[in-house]
Amino acid sequence: MFKNKEIRDNVLLISMAVVVIIFLVYIFFPSGKDNTNKKNDIKKPVKTITPKKTKVPIIPMENVDKDKLQELNLSIEKEIGDIYLTILSSQNPFEEYRVEPLRKVIDESENEVLKKYSKFSFLDLSDIMNIEFPEEYDGPCKFNIFLSIFLIKIVEEEALIKFADLAKIEFEKNIDFCCYTLINNEIDRDYQVLPILFYFKLLLDRLNIYPVNDDSAFFREKIENIRDISFSKHLRKIFEFLSFSREPERYRVEWVERDGFPDSDDAKSYTSLRLKTINFLKQKYLVFPDPENGKNNIWIKELCSADSGGIELGKLNILNENPLNPLKNKKILYTPINPHFVVVLDDYPGSGLTENEYVNRNVIKKLNAFYKNFQVIDFSEAAQAGKGFKDKLEKFGKYLKKTIPLD
Numbered sequence: 001m002f003k004n005k006e007i008r009d010n011v012l013l014i015s016m017a018v019v020v021i022i023f024l025v026y027i028f029f030p031s032g033k034d035n036t037n038k039k040n041d042i043k044k045p046v047k048t049i050t051p052k053k054t055k056v057p058i059i060p061m062e063n064v065d066k067d068k069l070q071e072l073n074l075s076i077e078k079e080i081g082d083i084y085l086t087i088l089s090s091q092n093p094f095e096e097y098r099v100e101p102l103r104k105v106i107d108e109s110e111n112e113v114l115k116k117y118s119k120f121s122f123l124d125l126s127d128i129m130n131i132e133f134p135e136e137y138d139g140p141c142k143f144n145i146f147l148s149i150f151l152i153k154i155v156e157e158e159a160l161i162k163f164a165d166l167a168k169i170e171f172e173k174n175i176d177f178c179c180y181t182l183i184n185n186e187i188d189r190d191y192q193v194l195p196i197l198f199y200f201k202l203l204l205d206r207l208n209i210y211p212v213n214d215d216s217a218f219f220r221e222k223i224e225n226i227r228d229i230s231f232s233k234h235l236r237k238i239f240e241f242l243s244f245s246r247e248p249e250r251y252r253v254e255w256v257e258r259d260g261f262p263d264s265d266d267a268k269s270y271t272s273l274r275l276k277t278i279n280f281l282k283q284k285y286l287v288f289p290d291p292e293n294g295k296n297n298i299w300i301k302e303l304c305s306a307d308s309g310g311i312e313l314g315k316l317n318i319l320n321e322n323p324l325n326p327l328k329n330k331k332i333l334y335t336p337i338n339p340h341f342v343v344v345l346d347d348y349p350g351s352g353l354t355e356n357e358y359v360n361r362n363v364i365k366k367l368n369a370f371y372k373n374f375q376v377i378d379f380s381e382a383a384q385a386g387k388g389f390k391d392k393l394e395k396f397g398k399y400l401k402k403t404i405p406l407d
Contacts, residue, residue, distance in 0.1 A: 064136045072114070073141045075105045076148045077191075083151055084191035088358050091365075094160060094198055099152045106148065113137070114145055122153035122162075126176050143182045143192065150179075150195060163202050171206070172218050175199045180226050187228045193235055196223060197358065200238050204366045210333070210342045211280065212287050214244040237356040241363060246276040249320055251286075253299045256315035257306040257397070265314065266306040270299045277320075277327070277345065281363060284327060284346035286318070289339075289404060304401040313397030314390075318343055332396060333374040339403050375399075 079102040086097040106118055113133060120127060128146045137145075153159060163171060179195060180187070187193055203219055220242055228235035251273045257266040273296050278285050290296035304311060320327040327345040334341035348367055350360075377392045 064134050066136055069111070069136055069141070072105070072109055072111055073144055076102070076144045079105055080144065080147055080151065080191050080194070084194060087194070087197065091361075093201055093358070093362065094154055097151075097155075099155045102148055103152055106152075114148075117145060118149050118152070120149065120153075122150075122157045122159050123174060125150055125153065126178050129178055129181070139183045143179065146179050146182065147192070147194060150198075154198065160202070164205065171202075175202075175219065175222060177222050177226065185226045187226065187230050187235060190230045190232045190234075193228065193230065193232070196226075196235060196238065200359075201362060204362055207366070209281055209367060209370050210278075210283075210285055210287065211244075212278070212291070216242045216244065232356065234356060234358065237359045241281055241359060243279070245279045247279070248274055249277050249322060249325065251275045252317075252319050252321050254315065254317040254319075255299065255303050255313065257303060258312040258314040259307070267315075268299070268302060271321070273299075281348060281367075283344065283348050286343040286345065288341055288343065300400055300404055303397070304404070311394075311397035311401050313393045313400075316393065316396075318345075320345070329379050331379065332377040333371070334396065334399060335374055336399060336403065339405055341399075 083097045083099070083102065087093045090096050106114055109115065113131065117128060117131065125146065128142065131142075133142060163174070166174065177195065177199075183192065199219070203216060208215060220239060223235060223239060226235060250271075253270045253273060255268060259265055274293070275286055275290065275296055276292075278287065288297065289300060303313070316329070316332075318329040329343050329345065330347060331344040332341060333344065348363065350364055375392075375395070377396055378389075383389055
């Protein structure tokens with residue numbers, strides 16, 4: 001008995017020891033498979049959850065009446081065409097058109113897709129790209145649906161005011177032309193350009209018309225892949241107007257500072273100043289002081305040092321030294337509190353441009369509003385012969401000495 005009991009105890013102890021050893025091996029030496037999974041879990045990036053796209057349910061094909069759809073599309077197109085003509089001739093585009101007739105067409109329609117889409121807010125209109133339409137809806141029809149709601153929401157949600165209040169980065173981010181993929185990025189009817197005209201107006205409203213850097217590059221990038229084969233070709237004209245370049249060229253600057261005594265005037269000439277001619281909005285201009293090359297500002301510093309008192313500027317010429325490019329100062333624009341001034345070499349053509357009345361009219365309106373914030377010195381022969389030219393030039397000399405930091 002004893003012997004048998006002793007054997008049983010030994011067997012029990014050995015069994016318990018084996019269990020403990022297996023447990024410890026499991027804890028301290030996990031299997032290769034588990035260890036690999038742990039390593040993979042550490043290195044594996046955290047997945048982000050992509051929100052589901054907004055979709056309007058597909059309408060069963062047998063419920064789509066092709067004749068009714070075509071009739072609706074033609075009604076929408078007619079109202080959009082009328083709005084387009086109103087905007088085109090308006091002095092305040094996108095502010096003075098009526099949306100009631102277009103809204104009536106939508107409200108009286110039995111089209112479920114159109115009714116659902118009309119509930120979207122203005123900034124969510126790009127969700128039309130996520131809508132699944134029946135096959136009967138071709139690209140132009142989808143685009144007309146988008147455009148009809150786009151025009152209505154501009155008025156109902158006061159989109160012009162909302163965009164005017166946006167910060168620069170938000171403004172640029174919210175300009176979206178993805179709707180043009182609905183028509184294969186090709187404009188073949190004049191009214192289809194309306195979204196581009198709308199955002200072009202918003203851009204003009206906040207644009208510096210004499211920038212040193214290319215502030216409208218983002219806009220050109222958004223429209224560069226859209227082709228315009230319509231009759232009016234607004235897009236091509238907008239792209240051309242917003243083109244920007246800075247071309248290094250050699251200039252000569254001449255000035256005369258009057259001392260008030262015969263033969264005692266100070267006069268200097270500076271040649272081979274390598275200045276960057278800026279081309280923008282069909283204008284050519286220079287901006288001083290040159291922020292990149294201090295040597296180009298020596299003429300201003302020495303002019304301001306020519307008299308310990310006030311500066312009596314009697315003459316100022318800024319000329320391009322290339323005989324094939326005879327540019328010279330036509331106007332100088334400045335404000336008393338701004339330490340930079342603009343030398344206009346070539347004006348905006350203005351009324352001479354008749355190729356695109358809409359774009360031309362809006363640019364002229366912007367220029368006229370912008371000029372109201374400037375002191376303008378006109379260097380045309382007629383202006384120099386006038387009584388006030390001398391006073392304007394002397395006033396500009398005082399501005400240089402008081403405002404321009406050159407130390």
